[in-house]
Amino acid sequence: MNKTNSIIEKVLKDPVTDHVVLAYSKSETHHIRFSNNSVNRENLHKLEEEVKAEVGVDGATGACRTNDLSEEGIKRAVAKAYETAKLLPKDPEYMPPITQQEAAAVKNFKPAFGEFSEEKKYGILDEAFGEMKKAGLNSAGSLSANPYTLEVYNNRGARLSHTNCFSTLALTAMTGNSSFKDSHISKDFSDYDGAKFLSDLVSRAKLSENPGPLEPGKYTVVLGPAAVEELLLFFCWYNMDAKAIDEGRSAFSKRPGATIASDLVHICSKPDHGRVGLHPFCIDDGMPYTEFDMIKGGKLVSPWYSRFYAAKKGVAATGKQSANILFKGTDKPLEALIAGVENGVYVNSFWYIRLVDLMDGIFTGMTRDGVFRIKDGKLAGSVNNFRFNQSVFDLLLNTIDVGRAKDMFFTSMPPITVRDFNFVSKTEF
Amino acid sequence: MDKLREIIKYLEGRQARFADAREHLFRQREIYTEDTRVEQITEQDISGVGIKVLYNNGWGYASTSAMDMDSLRAAADKALSLAKYADKSAVEPVVLAAEPRHTGRFATNIKENPFEVKISDAVGALLEAGEISLKGKDIIKANGYLVLRNMRKKYANTEGSAIETDIYTILPEIQATARANGEVKSRHYWASPETAGYEFFRGIDFKTNAARIAEQAREHCFARACESGPTTLILDPEHLSLTIHESVGHPTELDRVLGYEESCAGRSFATMDKLGKFKYGSELVNLVADNTLEGGLASCGYDDEGVECQKWHIVKDGILNGYGVNRELAHKMNMSRANGTTRATLYSDVPITRMPNLYLAPGKKPLTKEQLIADTESGIYIEGMGSFSIDQMRLNMQFGGDAFWEIKNGKITGMLKDVVYNALSYEFWRSCDAIADESEFRRAGFITCGKGDPMQAAQMTHGASPARFRNITVRRAK
Numbered sequence A: 001m002n003k004t005n006s007i008i009e010k011v012l013k014d015p016v017t018d019h020v021v022l023a024y025s026k027s028e029t030h031h032i033r034f035s036n037n038s039v040n041r042e043n044l045h046k047l048e049e050e051v052k053a054e055v056g057v058d059g060a061t062g063a064c065r066t067n068d069l070s071e072e073g074i075k076r077a078v079a080k081a082y083e084t085a086k087l088l089p090k091d092p093e094y095m096p097p098i099t100q101q102e103a104a105a106v107k108n109f110k111p112a113f114g115e116f117s118e119e120k121k122y123g124i125l126d127e128a129f130g131e132m133k134k135a136g137l138n139s140a141g142s143l144s145a146n147p148y149t150l151e152v153y154n155n156r157g158a159r160l161s162h163t164n165c166f167s168t169l170a171l172t173a174m175t176g177n178s179s180f181k182d183s184h185i186s187k188d189f190s191d192y193d194g195a196k197f198l199s200d201l202v203s204r205a206k207l208s209e210n211p212g213p214l215e216p217g218k219y220t221v222v223l224g225p226a227a228v229e230e231l232l233l234f235f236c237w238y239n240m241d242a243k244a245i246d247e248g249r250s251a252f253s254k255r256p257g258a259t260i261a262s263d264l265v266h267i268c269s270k271p272d273h274g275r276v277g278l279h280p281f282c283i284d285d286g287m288p289y290t291e292f293d294m295i296k297g298g299k300l301v302s303p304w305y306s307r308f309y310a311a312k313k314g315v316a317a318t319g320k321q322s323a324n325i326l327f328k329g330t331d332k333p334l335e336a337l338i339a340g341v342e343n344g345v346y347v348n349s350f351w352y353i354r355l356v357d358l359m360d361g362i363f364t365g366m367t368r369d370g371v372f373r374i375k376d377g378k379l380a381g382s383v384n385n386f387r388f389n390q391s392v393f394d395l396l397l398n399t400i401d402v403g404r405a406k407d408m409f410f411t412s413m414p415p416i417t418v419r420d421f422n423f424v425s426k427t428e429f
Numbered sequence B: 001m002d003k004l005r006e007i008i009k010y011l012e013g014r015q016a017r018f019a020d021a022r023e024h025l026f027r028q029r030e031i032y033t034e035d036t037r038v039e040q041i042t043e044q045d046i047s048g049v050g051i052k053v054l055y056n057n058g059w060g061y062a063s064t065s066a067m068d069m070d071s072l073r074a075a076a077d078k079a080l081s082l083a084k085y086a087d088k089s090a091v092e093p094v095v096l097a098a099e100p101r102h103t104g105r106f107a108t109n110i111k112e113n114p115f116e117v118k119i120s121d122a123v124g125a126l127l128e129a130g131e132i133s134l135k136g137k138d139i140i141k142a143n144g145y146l147v148l149r150n151m152r153k154k155y156a157n158t159e160g161s162a163i164e165t166d167i168y169t170i171l172p173e174i175q176a177t178a179r180a181n182g183e184v185k186s187r188h189y190w191a192s193p194e195t196a197g198y199e200f201f202r203g204i205d206f207k208t209n210a211a212r213i214a215e216q217a218r219e220h221c222f223a224r225a226c227e228s229g230p231t232t233l234i235l236d237p238e239h240l241s242l243t244i245h246e247s248v249g250h251p252t253e254l255d256r257v258l259g260y261e262e263s264c265a266g267r268s269f270a271t272m273d274k275l276g277k278f279k280y281g282s283e284l285v286n287l288v289a290d291n292t293l294e295g296g297l298a299s300c301g302y303d304d305e306g307v308e309c310q311k312w313h314i315v316k317d318g319i320l321n322g323y324g325v326n327r328e329l330a331h332k333m334n335m336s337r338a339n340g341t342t343r344a345t346l347y348s349d350v351p352i353t354r355m356p357n358l359y360l361a362p363g364k365k366p367l368t369k370e371q372l373i374a375d376t377e378s379g380i381y382i383e384g385m386g387s388f389s390i391d392q393m394r395l396n397m398q399f400g401g402d403a404f405w406e407i408k409n410g411k412i413t414g415m416l417k418d419v420v421y422n423a424l425s426y427e428f429w430r431s432c433d434a435i436a437d438e439s440e441f442r443r444a445g446f447i448t449c450g451k452g453d454p455m456q457a458a459q460m461t462h463g464a465s466p467a468r469f470r471n472i473t474v475r476r477a478k
Helices: A003-013 A071-086 A118-134 A194-207 A225-239 A242-246 A307-313 A334-339 A392-397 B002-012 B069-088 B119-134 B198-202 B206-221 B237-252 B369-374 B425-430
Strands: A020-035 A043-057 A060-066 A138-154 A159-174 A179-186 A217-223 A267-269 A292-296 A325-327 A343-357 A362-375 A378-382 A386-391 A399-402 A411-413 A416-426 B018-034 B037-055 B058-064 B105-107 B139-157 B162-180 B183-190 B229-235 B287-290 B311-316 B358-360 B378-383 B388-390 B396-399 B403-408 B411-417 B419-424 B432-435 B442-451 B456-464 B467-476
Touching (some): A003 A071, A043 B069, A060 A071, A118 A138, A159 A194, A179 A343, A217 A225, A225 A411, A343 A386, A362 B388, A392 A399, B002 B069, B058 B069, B139 B206, B229 B237, B237 B311, B237 B378, B237 B396, B237 B442, B237 B456, B425 B432
Parallel strands (some): A043 B058, A060 B037, B229 B378, B358 B456
Antiparallel strands (some): A138 A159, A159 A179, A343 A362, B396 B419, B403 B411, B432 B467, B442 B456
8 A cells, every 4th residue: 555545544544524526646647749740749657646535515515636745735625525515506417426346346357467667668769760760751750658546535435446548540641742641559569560560650651642533522531440439439429428419418319219220330338448548437436337238139228328328317427428439349450441542532530520510429630641542442642622411310320330449548449431421512632 | 926936946957958947726616517416516726846858959847746855856957858858859949038036926806716715605506596597498407517627837947937826716507408399408507716805706797697698599499590601790799709719819829839749639731931011800809918907817917838828919900910829939029028827727747838818909989889780781690619629720710609599680680599600710800890889898707718739727807898790601500
């Protein structure tokens, strides 16, 4: 038990009310950013430790975050949370802290990861800069490693802890008039094959050179995993809250029981997935996340239920958000999806997605870092970037093929083929 | 300040070419209300020291939340070690623009400390606004949001600067959502955020605005869908703040222009070869950066590399005239001095070039909003911020809004819905043919402008008088 744990236990031995939750987080980030084939931007190390104190008083809660982890500092945070709660009116959605028994349901897992040394990190970048220069390309991106621990304690005996690590190399390779981006996501980069990663990246970046003009319109598209993730995350954040659905403030409100997706679409959450997901419990109150299907068989199976709303509706709580979002893939490689398209467009990633119409699930955004024409089942050169205005319901319904999923931090997403994707305008590059 | 000076001295003794240390206390209270309940109140008290080191031509940065000298020295050693690694891949010499040695102090001019006012005061005002909105017909949701922020910094560098700043920020917002006629529409009221004391919050008329937004949210549900095609737009100051932010503020950050932000925020079409000659807008368009603006969200006296805040034109009489420039990149523009736009969110964040306070200068001829509308045969008047998106070179932009009205024969004839407009940013600004005068000037601003990697959120003020734009492509949102 470290010093902070001991202080937290001491504070909880004599809780200020019958509702005290202390959430502790510790992370050590080494983040190296680069551009123009050189480490010339954020090149930082930070060790962050915080405690968030939540205190309930007569059906209202207050919270305070602090990075003063001395006994006085933590007690001060508890006192501030208490003072805040005391001044508030009773909250009709108040929930007491979770019990020890509820906490025991957590689907925890212990990911294995080793040391990712500074020498290794800068060495990976040296190799990348060398390959980019050799190929006549410029590069920008970041390499980061972030081991962290999250713990939740409360006065009802709940004790939860999770340690994990995510490391990422995000690399955009640029020609004089185009770019292509790819990422390697790992625990400690012991699985990183630099030669293959860089060679694939170089070949796609070269293919992106000299984008030709293509008019906007409706196209069959193959969306890469990053593009699928970006769009689906926005869609879920706006629409998956069960209370909002019942109150008529979600696109699902207008579609009770409706077919909203192709049978190929299966989206779910699994807290103990192991490779995907930041923590298997809610870091505010420790509520264990559950395994559940969100979209399956063409229908919405379950939205996200907070503890309060689940209790009100008599269903199991999933959390205000889920542990992760997994779009089930197949064993088809990306190339197989591209081979299945006679005339279409491949989109590597999107950029600046924003909601346009809530109730119809319409989003806008731009393509970015890799847009290719597909002709006769093959990538046939690069084209200009597009703006899209697209209903995600139409996208889910028009999904005609699903490939092998790629694991990312919070999601696992496959490439998908979608009919009639709606590009409304193009840009100058 | 003594500890910061000591750590700077420590780094000087270890061959740092340049170093600075920033003690940064970030205190924030956020209040969220939903209908007549308090959804969440969060307090944050985060403090620590960030140390930046230049070794030869490589930069390193490390931070610590502990204030004892051993921890500070350990952070300094780590920053120096990272700088040495960075130096190995350096492709060009780092040249820092000169900046006078500053030993000043800057503080927001406040009458009432927001953190000394009982939370129940602000909660009461937001809940009362919620109650008023919920009385509106067909209103299904009322939300309130308030941020009170205090950032206290001490800064010291190897050039002898020793600066203290103490900035208070207030951002209030209320929103009402109506469901009627098969539609769900929200309308918000956003009193322009300011660096100010609690007296600013006390001066806000939530009651009148809560009733107004409830009524307009419902009216929006019954509005006629807009027609697609080219039309004339008149945009209100709050709406224009977002347009200015996205299509002028970001593309004129010099680090973006030079490719340093390619992997995240993107680059810019407003390249340096266009400086002084590129027609960014019509000759009516003057966009002024001003980090000396009283109450401005980016008005902090001195930035996080010890440069005094300044005022300059980004666009002058329609021509690209300047950028936001840090000390490292100033020499690339042959500027002898940076312009004070480098900021960090927390002590653990590296200071980067951030957007200054940036506003569209009012028209010089007398012209009210009403006269502007009366002078417009056909078009759409847009208020507030809605959907917004722009490509990574800051060219293709699409904006919605919070409320839309049809203009016919110089009169507002009724509300419209489903309006988004799409343009290339410079074509948009070139199409500006009228700007209302100073009497119509209003501010708006942001505290959540995202940039950097790891992502940081910065704050800045914008402002404008209502302005007219011709021949803009409007598209029905669905």
